[in-house]
Amino acid sequence: MSINRIDVGPRMSGAVVHNNTVYLSGQVGNAGDSVADQTKTILGKIDALLEKAGTSKKNAIKGEIWLSDMAYFEEMNGVWDAWVVEGNTPARCCGESKLAAPGFYVEIMITASV
Numbered sequence: 001m002s003i004n005r006i007d008v009g010p011r012m013s014g015a016v017v018h019n020n021t022v023y024l025s026g027q028v029g030n031a032g033d034s035v036a037d038q039t040k041t042i043l044g045k046i047d048a049l050l051e052k053a054g055t056s057k058k059n060a061i062k063g064e065i066w067l068s069d070m071a072y073f074e075e076m077n078g079v080w081d082a083w084v085v086e087g088n089t090p091a092r093c094c095g096e097s098k099l100a101a102p103g104f105y106v107e108i109m110i111t112a113s114v
Contacts, residue, residue: 006052015049017114022053024110026066031103035072038106039079046110055114057083060090062111066097072105 007014015024027045029038050056067076073094084090090110099107 004053006049015053017053020114021061022050022055022112022114024049024112026064026107026109028100028104028107031101035067035075035105036079038104039076039108042106042108043079043083046108050110050112053112053114055112057110057112058085058088059113060084060088060110061113063090063092064109065092065094066099066107067094068097068099068105070096076106 002018004017005013005015006017012025015022017023024046027042027049029041033041047057050059063080065076065080067073076094090112097107099105
């Protein structure tokens with residue numbers, strides 16, 4: 001059994017690869033930026049982590065999205081819809097949750113195949 005940890009930190013890894021699947025930690029943008037800007041930043045971080053794992057958003061299996069307020073749903077989706085690969089959209093859920101710190105409006109976690 002092989003486990004590859006990417007961007008290992010004291011509390012968590014940015015991603016973990018196991019059995020040809022990469023699991024990303026929840027990604028956030030810059031606190032205080034707009035919902036759209038946070039989403040763009042997050043998706044850029046996701047692209048970089050997936051690349052380090054040897055895959056891409058084309059192989060996304062599942063997306064989990066948390067918004068601090070569901071009123072942000074359409075603004076986040078505007079950025080998400082431009083990011084996903086047509087015909088290769090992952091299964092996805094989106095819910096409202098209190099996030100780690102004030103000023104964070106979006107958090108996204110992706111699971112992908114390698």
